[in-house]
Amino acid sequence: MFIDKILLKNYRNIKETILDLSPNLNIILGYNGQGKTNLLESIYLLGTGSSHRSNVDSDLINWHREKALVQVLLKKKDQDLRLSLIFTALQKRIEINNTPYKKISDLIGNLNIVLFSPEDLNLIKGGPSYRRKFLDIEVSQVSPYYYHLLNEYKHILKQRNNLLKNIRDKKDNKELLEVWDEKLIETGSKVINKRIDVVEKLKLLARLGQRKITNGSENLKIDYDCSLSNTGKKEETDIIFKQDLVNNRKEEIYKGYTIFGPHRDDLILKVNDIDIRKFGSQGQQRTTALALKLAELEFMKSETGEYPVLLLDDVFSELDELRRDTLLSVVTDRIQTIITATDLSIPSVLKRDHYKVFNVREGNIKEE
Numbered sequence: 001m002f003i004d005k006i007l008l009k010n011y012r013n014i015k016e017t018i019l020d021l022s023p024n025l026n027i028i029l030g031y032n033g034q035g036k037t038n039l040l041e042s043i044y045l046l047g048t049g050s051s052h053r054s055n056v057d058s059d060l061i062n063w064h065r066e067k068a069l070v071q072v073l074l075k076k077k078d079q080d081l082r083l084s085l086i087f088t089a090l091q092k093r094i095e096i097n098n099t100p101y102k103k104i105s106d107l108i109g110n111l112n113i114v115l116f117s118p119e120d121l122n123l124i125k126g127g128p129s130y131r132r133k134f135l136d137i138e139v140s141q142v143s144p145y146y147y148h149l150l151n152e153y154k155h156i157l158k159q160r161n162n163l164l165k166n167i168r169d170k171k172d173n174k175e176l177l178e179v180w181d182e183k184l185i186e187t188g189s190k191v192i193n194k195r196i197d198v199v200e201k202l203k204l205l206a207r208l209g210q211r212k213i214t215n216g217s218e219n220l221k222i223d224y225d226c227s228l229s230n231t232g233k234k235e236e237t238d239i240i241f242k243q244d245l246v247n248n249r250k251e252e253i254y255k256g257y258t259i260f261g262p263h264r265d266d267l268i269l270k271v272n273d274i275d276i277r278k279f280g281s282q283g284q285q286r287t288t289a290l291a292l293k294l295a296e297l298e299f300m301k302s303e304t305g306e307y308p309v310l311l312l313d314d315v316f317s318e319l320d321e322l323r324r325d326t327l328l329s330v331v332t333d334r335i336q337t338i339i340t341a342t343d344l345s346i347p348s349v350l351k352r353d354h355y356k357v358f359n360v361r362e363g364n365i366k367e368e
């Protein structure tokens, strides 16, 4: 799939812009603070339903306006789609081919996105929540069912945590827990099992990616690190989940929150058998983050039949020549890529009709 056209109105510092993008490589150039990441963020928002930088919609609207619009004309293998998101501080309106939709879940899965930015080092160095988010965004884009399941789980978890606090503070009765336990186990087990399946697929793809970037010298091994006391067969996840909740009732009430479940899970990342999260060099950690992103591209392709759109936010300056070339060789002519940089010497291997350059200045974006 690729974005043929993008229209932005009052999106952060971008007032009104229409861009015709290349189906191959798009290079967005500009000094710091001009609006390059704002452009990528708007595309990410349309793909995933949320910004990667802010949870507050009003942040995304130009300070002097009340309404913003992001619209793309998307070319997919079997159809063209016009996706629009019109939003105020209080409301988001979705339109797909001019038909209005209410739920963000209707939007997700149309425009698939993989974003790689310097903050992705947190995927390796940061806490487990970064790795869970990586999995969840990836799987949600290819499975609306998973997105729905995840939201349901979050809702149940919140209710159950409130109840645990109330029981601890003697405001509620212990017996009420059983109903919420059942719901938590049912949805939570499905989330865990789906993630285990996905990690199984990512495992091979990420290993290949890491070997490619390091000329075969590094072996990456990823595994799902489940918070349940014992993850055996997938059919038994719910049984083990239940045992863990029953056996740890006292501790959960004392703490006032749920200590088992997919919201506590993680990914184990080992390079040449060493835990890269703790002991990897900065270079190895960067390589692993890139390998995970390459795996994500291939995973989405295998699930949907099409490559997603790749957004590279200011990452070229952080990669050495080998990694830069590997990345370009993977994406060129196959994956629509939008890359931001303050300056970039365009590799001579790229043919002139295979890329477009756009200059950004104070929120104005112009094709070169």
Ligand SMILES: Nc1ncnc2c1ncn2[C@@H]1O[C@H](COP(=O)(O)OP(=O)(O)OP(=O)(O)O)[C@@H](O)[C@H]1O
Pocket: 011, 012, 013, 030, 031, 032, 033, 034, 035, 036, 037, 038, 039, 058, 059, 060, 061, 062, 063, 064, 314, 340, 342
């Ligand atoms: N809601 C908003 N309304 C107007 N301007 C905004 C809004 N939010 C952010 N900005 C402005 O957008 C600019 C930041 O743009 P962006 O993050 O896209 O920069 P960039 O070109 O990617 O820079 P860098 O190279 O430093 O990452 C800042 O000047 C900021 O003040």
